Amino acid sequence: MPLKMEPESLKRLSQKSLKRTLHLFSPIHGQFPRPDPKTKRIRLSHKVVSEFSGIIKTLQVPQPSTGSGNQDTKQGAQNSLLVGPSMFPSSPRIPSSSSSSSGFRSHRPWKMYRVISGHKGTVMSVAFDPSNQWFCTGSADRTIKIWDLASGTLKLSLTGHIGQIRGLAVSKRNPYMFSAADDKQVKCWDLEHNTVIKSYHGHSSGIYCLALHPTNDNILVTGGRDSVCRVWDIRSRQQTLALSGHDNTVCSVLTRPTDPQVVTGSHDSTIRFWDIRNSGKAMSTLTHHKKSVRAMALAPDPRDHSIVSASTDNIKKFNLPRGEFLHNYHVLSQRNTSTGTIINSMAVNEDGVLATAGDNGSLWFWDWKSGYNVQQAQTIAQPGSLDCEESIFALAYDVTESSTLLPPITKMNHNPPYPPIDPTTFDLIVIGTGLPESILSAAASTASKSVLHLDPNPFYGSHFSSLPLSDLTSFLTFHSTSPSPDGHLHDFTVLDFATRPLYSSVDISNFAPQLLHQHSRKFNIDVAGPRVLFCADQAIDLMLKSGASQYMEFKSIDATFVGDGKGNLWTVPDSRAAIFKDKSLGLMEKNQLMRFFKLVQGHLAGEEASKVSEEDLQTPFVDFLNKMGLPPKIKSFILYAIAMADYDQGDGGDLLKTKHGIDQLALYSASIGRFQNAPGAMIYPVYGQGELCQAFCRRAAVKGCLYVLRMPVTSLLIDKESGGYKGVRLASGQDIFSKKLILDPSFTVPSLSGSSSPNPLQGKLPLFNFREDRRKVARGICITKSSLKPDISNILIVYPPRSLFPEQVTSIRLLQIGSNLAVCPPGMFVLYISTLCSSNDQGKKLLNAVINTLLTIPDSINSESNAAVQSETVESGCAVQNETAESSLAAVCDPGEGKPTVLWSALYIQELSLGQVDFICSTPMPDGDLNYNNVVDASVKLFQHVYPDEEFFPEIVSSENSEDDGGVALET
CATH class of the missing domain: 3.50.50.60 (FAD/NAD(P)-binding domain)
Structure with missing residues (x-):
């Protein structure tokens, strides 16, 4: 039985606080006197009560209603104390009937009843259809597969990503599915026509997670390796917010109908709450974890404003919206003998059963409210599998009342260092x-x-x-x-x-x-x-x-300059407006340059008065510029900063012809102002x-x-x-x-x-x-x-x-x-x-x-x-x-x-x-x-x-994809 707590004096509380301070900051712990046995018992009792309250109870085996039963078994159960994982793997824990006072609910055991295979790479993500007829999986083989939920048969395979697919989400209101991958792309799939209808571009590195807003069907949230969580307008494909603050990969994200509407977990060991109504302002940062926060889950009951986060060190529960720490789930008992299990995924159903999946193939089930570990299971890889293939990356419940759990769908076949290619x-x-x-x-x-x-x-x-x-x-x-x-x-x-x-x-x-x-x-x-x-x-x-x-x-590109050996940089006057603004040119030089540009424009427009003769077109461009009477400074601008000549045009070597030089001027001139948001000639x-x-x-x-x-x-x-x-x-x-x-x-x-x-x-x-x-x-x-x-x-x-x-x-x-x-x-x-x-x-x-x-x-x-x-x-x-x-x-x-x-x-x-x-x-x-x-x-x-008989990118009369707008996206 747990020891009763004895009242602690202010002196003992101060002593405990001092010891903790010394333990954290003093390199010489031996200076503090060792606690006596009574203090040790008090400390142990306090730790048991504070950390295992509502979890560790005397085991009560439910008796038949007739009152008959094995008295020895009953007596033995009453005298047993459960601390840690004393049950065999894959076995449910039976709490006492009195545990209901602590909020614990009895849950039925979970069993694996089907193994579905078909991917050639590890399954990284999974999502269910709201109608509960099918589910989809994304894999490291760069494909998305849609499966029939009842039979487990493959219905469709989708390709389009060029990186492993780490995130999937299915819209509850529209026939759309969203996918995120390591190729920096988020795609919106039309499930009626099985095609991509929208793509979202903005991440500078691979995307690790995505989520749809539960009430606003026009908000999509993604997080990736660039340490940024991005909020998208689904219809316009525009990024509305960039939630910056993490120092490492954003690997998990949750969305809520109330503040904080976005919660992110990162490899920097922090959890951040974001106010997307107030320009993406960070509301608070939780630093309770010591290692990467790879998975999070929201409370199944809308009235329960709490979340659970998973890391290698522990599973922790917090209250929203302020993020008060509630209690640990004590995942320390889930560790291997040498290293801690990395929890890659978690999911919770309406019955309050939280499932967590680790990189060692472990699958644990918890009671959401109390944090009681109700069941443990271990996935069994097929013969020939690699040790790393035991990892579970995808975990989800379906949307039925029975809340059947979808176990991890990972590849179980031996995967050589280089996977086979099919067809050949x-x-x-x-x-x-x-x-x-x-x-x-x-x-x-x-x-x-x-x-x-x-x-x-x-x-x-x-x-x-x-x-x-x-x-x-x-x-x-x-x-x-x-x-x-x-x-x-x-x-x-x-x-x-x-x-x-x-x-x-x-x-x-x-x-x-x-x-x-x-x-x-x-x-x-x-x-x-x-x-x-x-x-x-x-x-x-x-x-x-x-x-x-x-x-x-x-x-x-904001500006172009011509430099010299003294460190001077001269702005290139590449347009009429730039010529008038240039203070380094004299009035005569400006007039000469304007007349030259006007002559070239007239020649390109086919004006007879401005047409350059064929003889001049075949002469070196530098000779043509000399013929036009341009000074050396202007010639240098035109030859090397606009026509982009590679070699010295005055030594008789690799000389640029006038025809090519005028073509370069035409390209430069046509580039200025082609796109509204690009004031210059060049873009990057x-x-x-x-x-x-x-x-x-x-x-x-x-x-x-x-x-x-x-x-x-x-x-x-x-x-x-x-x-x-x-x-x-x-x-x-x-x-x-x-x-x-x-x-x-x-x-x-x-x-x-x-x-x-x-x-x-x-x-x-x-x-x-x-x-x-x-x-x-x-x-x-x-x-x-x-x-x-x-x-x-x-x-x-x-x-x-x-x-x-x-x-x-x-x-x-x-x-x-x-x-x-x-x-x-x-x-x-x-x-x-x-x-x-x-x-x-x-x-x-x-x-x-x-x-x-x-x-x-x-x-x-x-x-x-x-x-x-x-x-x-x-x-x-x-x-x-x-x-x-x-x-x-x-x-x-x-x-x-x-x-x-x-x-x-x-x-x-x-x-x-x-x-x-x-x-x-x-x-x-x-x-x-x-x-x-x-x-x-x-x-x-x-x-x-x-392919001499094929056309190089034939013109498309009707767009096959609604996202092909035929334009170049330019940012201001």
């Missing part, structure tokens, strides 16, 4: 998810070709991707080696693929490792920067034509350039393309008799066949291209030959905490040839992007620099010239306080410099000289190449241009080569 034959296989490959995949899928799109990387974009800081470092310095496949040959000759390094002389310097490590996942750094899109260029037209524009948002995608690749991949997925990431390809399969291409072999050993193949430019086939021994296939298979470009692209990335131009975040700076030093023969371009484009944390800026070069040393010299002109390197300020430890990776040729003196960070960020200070930098040289054969095509590497016109042109030519 396609029209086209594309390897790599760079921009050209993604465009070709979307175009082929639109042309009704069956396409398999593979990528050995765990992310989309390849050489055109936008990556977090740590992933970027790994990508630039990583030299992949394909795993060895199984050795079966069948009727094919197997030619092993090899990957060639495309980045060299990689130098990475980190002057604030602790600061940047804390925000590493908040960066989206472009591998192939700097790049922008002109509002009227081919890439924009292609996105509108293909429908990829609906998956992207853009913001305008929110979340980085890697979103372009993902937009086309999403378009391809909607058209039926199958995507598999983390899938290395090891070999090429060649028919022994004909010598023709047949397919590829994956790292898993599986052979996949196709009629055509498109490769990432990093792949080579040394068995054909580099073998000196006679090869019987060389006369049959066209030589896999890369057209090497002797030029290289030198690229640099810098992170700063201040802008190059005060009050301007997104700017482009061009350094014409000879502007920095006499030997500079190429233009150097610098693009600064701020946090308003979600590429870096607030208060930071990312600078991209690039130029063409003929050697690594020349490229590094050009990059360093710009950095030394505009920025401050910490070592040059205070070499003693900024002592660095430099380690060189010999194999990769990468020098990584880590700053150890974080205490001087304040001085580093504010040198007092007006120039931004570098927190992190990366300089590297990228190769240029393009190669193709008859049945096998290789896509181009990112070039040195500022826009994507050459990439789009190369993609069109490759598609026409592969």
